[in-house]
Amino acid sequence: MKTFRVLKDRPAGFFPEFEKRPAPLRRNMHYCPGCGHGVLHKIVAEALADFDIKDRTTFISPVGCAVFGYYYMDCFGISTPHGRAPAVATGLSRAHRDSVVISYQGDGDLAAIGFNEFIHTVNRGENLCYIFVNNAIYGMTGGQMAPTTLVGQKTSTTPNGRCATEDGIPFRVAEIVASQPNPVYVERVALSSPKEIMKARAAIRKAIKNTMERKGLSFVEVLSPCPIGLKKDAAGISKFIDEEMTKIFPLGKLKDVAAERVPAEHPVPVYDCEKVRAALFPQENRAEKEEFFGEKLREDIYNESEIFEKERRIKVAGAGGQGVLSLAYIIAHMARLRNFNVTYLPTYGPEMRGGTADCSVVASRREIASPIVDSNANMLIALNQPSLDKYLPQLKPTGIIVYDSSSITLPEISERQVAYGVPAAQLAVGLGSTRYGNSLILGALAKMMEELFLTPEDTKDFSAVVEAALRECFADKPKIIAPNLEAFRLGKEKAFRANTGKNPE
Amino acid sequence: MSSKSLLLCGNEALVYGALLAGCDAYFGYPITPAGEIIECAAKKFPELGRVFIQAESEIGSINMVMGAAAAGQRAMTASSGLGISLMQESVSYLAGMEIPCVIADITRSGPGIGNISVEQSDYFQIVKGGGHGGYRCPVFAPASAQEMCDMAFRAFDMAEKYRTPVYILTDGMIGQMMESVTLPEPIEKSAPAPYSLTPGNARTNHFTSIYLEAEELEKKNEALLAKYREMEANDQDAELWKTDDAEIVLVAYGIMSRLAKNAVDELRERGIKAGLVRPKLLFPFPKNALNALVDRAKKFVCIELSGGQMIEDVKLAIECRRPVELIHRVGGKLISVDELVAGVKAVA
Incomplete structure (x- = not known):
């Protein structure tokens, strides 16, 4: 039997064993072969350990393929209703001054059903790290049209290809976020090659750092491969991202004002019995x-x-x-x-x-x-x-x-x-x-x-x-x-x- | 010259009760007739160092509540019928994830946009669950500004005791009427729950309502059901008013219970031995109190500003051993004391 030498083990931000996963599959992830989520999870888990924030981070599992994110991340977790992660993240973020909240959402969750909660969270500039996974398709439900599906792209609900006049056009979220004054950092990255993955890693680490420093809302849109949903092989899906998606969703930094942004000082709840009594009770008028x-x-x-x-x-x-x-x-x-x-x-x-x-x-x-x-x-x-x-x-x-x-x-x-x-x-x-x-x-x-x-x-x-x-x-x-x-x-x-x-x- | 009380509308009293119970965060969206709640919260929460956010919608509100409550904070929201409808998906999640919080429904008339006048037609939605999946929530039914304060105060303890969302259900009239209110002493605050997502707690803490295996979900749901049975065993609460010798037992909650008391007095003046059972909680429903009256009572009369919703629980509680009549009105008008007296006499 061959012996292996581990050069680089899984990041310490992951659980050593995925015990929350139903047995017997507790070493691997539930994602499909070639899926971008595994890579993204790894980048996040690595940052949690490197920045020593596992004890104060909440990773939000959305509805979508990442619904089981809590199987893997060695930090607090909550699975939110479909699209509502931004509002839940707001409540979490305002509760404790040193909490780090990572909201991780797919294109359906964030840009379709949950866009209202999302854009108002952006507008308030909540102190959050946003990871937006754009794979141009609904993966979990089996390949239906997403708001980011390209024009002409065939899905199970656009069998003849997405029609611009009937179905709308790909929704460009990063551009919308960058156009708003409150967010501090907006970048779009891709997981199409090792080089792009390293850029994605840098962007996500920066977003998490900003959140730790309470700089406000940082947003990273990730063009992520879904080879099963898009019915492509490994080379085909990278080509799709590099040659087709990036035409509509150009890569790069759209905004970065983190250096000059003063940390947001949202008050966290305090409770003072005497203050309460003085403020609410009728005044003695002796x-x-x-x-x-x-x-x-x-x-x-x-x-x-x-x-x-x-x-x-x-x-x-x-x-x-x-x-x-x-x-x-x-x-x-x-x-x-x-x-x-x-x-x-x-x-x-x-x-x-x-x-x-x-x-x-x-x-x-x-x-x-x-x-x-x-x-x-x-x-x-x-x-x-x-x-x-x-x-x-x-x-x-x-x-x-x-x-x-x-x-x-x-x-x-x-x-x-x-x-x-x-x-x-x-x-x-x-x-x-x-x-x-x-x-x-x-x-x-x-x-x-x-x-x-x-x-x-x-x-x-x-x-x-x-x-x-x-x-x-x-x-x-x-x-x-x-x-x-x-x-x-x-x-x-x-x-x-x-x-x-x-x-x- | 000093008085022990304040003059507050029910909606303001609710906010006072919540603040005295140490509510950390209020998230809401404006709606009539619950408007005074968000306005009072907007002023008082920041003044007392608590969190207040006017959300983009009721969906936003309830999910912010979910976040803050998951983080171990006492959190609440309030709305009226239609806004509460919007929240239901998340209330189901909160019940499934066993996250404690408080939600007030100051009802108006429906269905649809209806009008802002008084009706009690949200009973089925609030008392029977409201969202998807088989959950229940404790439901307080305040009938005065004083009870708006007291029940908001109690609701947080109840929510934490059972790890559940708790409703406060009343009508726009109780919400908007001003009454004298004596405040309870503010609580001494304890640390956030060990299961919450509070830095310092075990980082394995997480909330989810996904149970892929049927056996697992069965176990989970049976545990929820056991909790609901425990509430039914421990937390039934009703005011009994002149029921000792009552042959006609009126059953009413919220504003109609106030008018029903005057009706009971008038009926007694006319020789009809009437009494009133006023549920203070609608779930668990005060079955024991009603059952105890069956032997002497000839008839039960349910008084509702709806097509007859609570009446089903009254019938179930007494297992239809006595006739249960309904006096009702819908669309935004109260049933006057005179109408109540005439109505009861007609069926007595």
Whole structure:
């Protein structure tokens, strides 16, 4: 028996045995004779070992002949859905600062089904090494047309040859990538001869180096032999690449700005409990609290009036632009500031576009079931006549109306309903802007509450909470807080009870 | 003056819950009525040193989630019906590769582009699997902004416990309505899972869903099925509302469960002993809770904003030992409390 001397063993970036391959074939690869993948895998595996990055590299196995790439590469691996490698690579690359992600895709995977994910990954300039295997054919599924199939080339789905007008023309990916500003390095190489293979080796090593140095996206398109799919022998397939493919897909460096590119500093996730608490939790506002209650500061000091024991269902309605939603929002904030459960539900969906606006607010000490106020409303706040007319039938027989008396004529209401008006629109003009209308209405609401429901203690608190809610809701527009507070005070002063019926519940 | 709560819409509350659970990365594509999720995430994730990417599509989003989650990060995405449909191939991969992550579906009306109003017609897609191959995912069904926060918070633990994608399924109304929300305490974070692609972990780690040999895939799939049985044994969760003496048991989730509670009260005022079972998880389905009510109940009434999807699970759960009626509406309108009361009275 002959003895062999191993001059150069398989690269150390490969597993010593391909144990993930189904037995008994654990020394060789699954690729066909003459296939370019084996050579390319070897180049990558050699670089993984030479650059000492096996512990921090993820090799992405696409859908295509390289779907079993993880059999061979002694590094992390993931097999992604067809075409989605660029998006998966993005997620992987952003997760850890020192990770090296190699996305390895064929022409169908990258240039057909996955081109959208690919081109946007290019556009973001993710820190990735891209190896694009272009063999002008669908190998795994048995020789169908690829986006890179040449015009006239016969495949099982172009039996008469690819027709430029019917089937499109070969898709030139490297040129597209090179035309974009973000990628750092774009080169097209071929595996047609030892000389070209050595150029491919240099290009792939450079791309991996760039990725290690976080320079951004490096892209190497590899014209790769698929002798079985193209029904050619070894010499024939090299000739096909050198003489036909390179006419459409010229070899060479299309772009290289790696030297001047500053490494991309995408933030990687950090987690800081205290930072989270400070950013998300409601801010303690003790100083303000003490200002109002002094030494009597207790959690339960406010809202002792009976009214607060009942669920209050409020409809706020008016024309678009009258500030209906912000009025409802302020009321919702008032309730929240006093630890009520509250729901705030603006008119939902296309109804919003009819020029009317309305909003349901429910406040309760208990759990709120339905957030919809479509019957049995306790209170209707109406800013124009159509809203009052529309929602009055939904008001309880003991309900309360707060309305803008400058634009609404109050219709006949039942004996146990109560109405409070304020000429909000008119007074707002006097204050300099119609925008103050909703704060004037809030004033009327306060007056009604004081006259009908509140203890003196709660009266004081009610004004305080209006102010606090206004400050909170207009926190990003501090200039308008003072005039709105002024409008609130004026509204309270000018509000009037419009009917003399019995007091409601 | 201080309050313990915030006023947040359900969609924002979901993002808060995720951040408090240590979610590292959000990937998404805008869609109504889930828009507040991506907008809130765009602001809060970078502010807190987390990763945020607006993807080129929902396909991009879910696959970025796959990458980040494979790398040991807590990752999530959210969308509505049609976007969720686009993600299904990858959700199947995630289930097959047992990569934990969280996906929220804030439903709108369909089929097709439908409209942005409220419907609950994604139940079959989300609860029964959705993509190809026989997988299931745990499905939380929040019915308030508070639960959007709490369930997003819990979802990551569930995802990691079972190594599975977890859904949060609710409707646009729960997503967009603002409510007071009390936040849970942020988690103490532990190291990424030993099986993840995290530098420092064993480099033999890899994820794949290819099993060429039938025997191998059978073993793999039986293991998945065992996991789903374990969820059914351990994780059923439902709110029981006035069911102790209930003769008519309503079953509803999401926004309709809120209205159903008011309907139960009104029915009781009219002398009908009604109660409500509100599944908090739709998979595993609360079979035990429903079964426990069969002896006393005369009838079950399923309330859905769909043609009747959950009703199949109700029937299966009680093995059709009692009649199960459906009150439904489709196209974007809610069923009002008055309609519910009338509907229940008609079948009671």
